[in-house]
Amino acid sequence: MKTFDIINYKDTRSGFGEALYELGKTNPKVVALCADLTGSLKMNAFADAFPERFFQVGIAEANMMGMAAGLTVGGYIPFTGTFANFSTARVYDQIRQSIAYSQKNVKICASHSGLTLGEDGATHQTLEDIGMMKMLPGMTVINTCDFNQTKQATKAIAEYEGPVYLRFGRPKVPNFIPEDLEFTIGKALQLTEGSDVSIFATGHMVWHALEASRMLDAMNIRAEVIDIHTIKPLDEAAVFASVQKTGCAVVAEEHEINGGLGESISRLLAGAYPVPVEFVAVMDEFGQSGKPEELLKLYGLDAGHIAGAARKAIGRKR
Numbered sequence: 576m577k578t579f580d581i582i583n584y585k586d587t588r589s590g591f592g593e594a595l596y597e598l599g600k601t602n603p604k605v606v607a608l609c610a611d612l613t614g615s616l617k618m619n620a621f622a623d624a625f626p627e628r629f630f631q632v633g634i635a636e637a638n639m640m641g642m643a644a645g646l647t648v649g650g651y652i653p654f655t656g657t658f659a660n661f662s663t664a665r666v667y668d669q670i671r672q673s674i675a676y677s678q679k680n681v682k683i684c685a686s687h688s689g690l691t692l693g694e695d696g697a698t699h700q701t702l703e704d705i706g707m708m709k710m711l712p713g714m715t716v717i718n719t720c721d722f723n724q725t726k727q728a729t730k731a732i733a734e735y736e737g738p739v740y741l742r743f744g745r746p747k748v749p750n751f752i753p754e755d756l757e758f759t760i761g762k763a764l765q766l767t768e769g770s771d772v773s774i775f776a777t778g779h780m781v782w783h784a785l786e787a788s789r790m791l792d793a794m795n796i797r798a799e800v801i802d803i804h805t806i807k808p809l810d811e812a813a814v815f816a817s818v819q820k821t822g823c824a825v826v827a828e829e830h831e832i833n834g835g836l837g838e839s840i841s842r843l844l845a846g847a848y849p850v851p852v853e854f855v856a857v858m859d860e861f862g863q864s865g866k867p868e869e870l871l872k873l874y875g876l877d878a879g880h881i882a883g884a885a886r887k888a889i890g891r892k893r
Contacts, residue, residue, distance in 0.1 A: 579751045579766060579785055582723075587743035587779075588686040590725030592617025595654060598733050599625045602652070605733060608643055609656045610636045615745075616656035616686050636661045640669035644679045652733055653681050659688035659742060660701040663708060674738050675711040682732050683708075687745045689829035690857070690874060691779055691867040700862035706834020708740040709807040715760060716807040718742040718828075718836075720781035722750040724804060727758035735760055742778065746867045749782045763810035765817075769799030772885045773817040773824040777803045777836050780827040780855070783871070786878035791885055798885055806836050811843055818844065823851040823888040827881050829871075832856040851891035853884040 598605045599621045606628040607621050613631065622629040632639045636657055643653035655662070662685035663670070674681045685704065692700045709716045715737060719725040725743045732739045756764075766781070767788050776784035781802045788798040799817050803810070818824050824844070826837035837854040844850055857874050871877045 585722035590722040594729035596620040644673040659685035696864035697861040718778040763813035764802040769797035776827040787881035827855040
């Protein structure tokens with residue numbers, strides 16, 4: 576089976592920060608807004624290099640979204656930065672009315688998402704954001720898996736016309752996607768080939784899916800791992816191509832089971848190619864304070880649980 580090795584460990588938010596700085600050097604239309612979390616979002620380099628294009632709005636996230644929408648009218652490409660919880664739930668009305676409905680070219684960049692935020696606990700561990708954002712007509716939703724992919728995605732969305740929600744995280748995680756691997760919005764990335772089960776994973780769960788595929792390989796089970804970095808628009812052709820080979824699937828995501836990637840994939844398959852699907856996600860619960868890896872294991876989002884779900888899906892197929 577094809578293998579991906581860890582290059583190093585880096586936080587995905589730093590991939591966003593580096594790309595934003597590089598965009599600032601090459602595209603004078605790129606501007607950035609932050610809600611009092613410049614360091615946490617790794618936006619310091621951009622702020623220092625381009626102070627005339629950086630707006631520190633303070634703890635006024637709703638105002639930030641309105642400002643960003645207004646900046647697009649002048650031809651600018653605004654990138655907003657704050658925690659995922661504050662990028663969505665706190666400002667949903669402003670995003671719906673001023674950005675999505677109005678089809679403004681705003682890039683909503685959200686860090687500290689999911690259980691892997693860790694010790695900050697349930698109030699900050701947003702697990703509903705993908706569902707909220709994908710339901711907005713015209714909103715592109717991207718959830719990256721490592722530093723390199725986040726950096727590539729940040730550059731890609733600057734070239735894309737239309738509102739985008741880019742989700743990334745806080746902790747240092749395996750960085751394994753080659754830095755020169757092209758990022759294409761809406762195009763899934765096949766990481767391994769398999770014939771027994773398809774594992775569709777997104778965000779931090781992609782590495783855990785690869786680890787699960789190695790566990791399964793030791794059991795002579797060939798898992799096909801697909802990185803769904805773009806949740807909307809979903810790469811339907813890639814989903815169909817994989818399940819037509821394997822006949823069953825697992826969806827792994829650091830998100831509530833309600834409204835996430837699993838819901839999108841199961842809806843797609845139910846309408847055209849029904850197969851057994853198992854879900855590795857947070858089961859209608861809030862998070863809690865703890866170390867990221869401990870929380871993933873507690874909520875059943877680690878490699879062992881993905882491998883177990885794969886075996887269950889295969890059993891249902893037979």
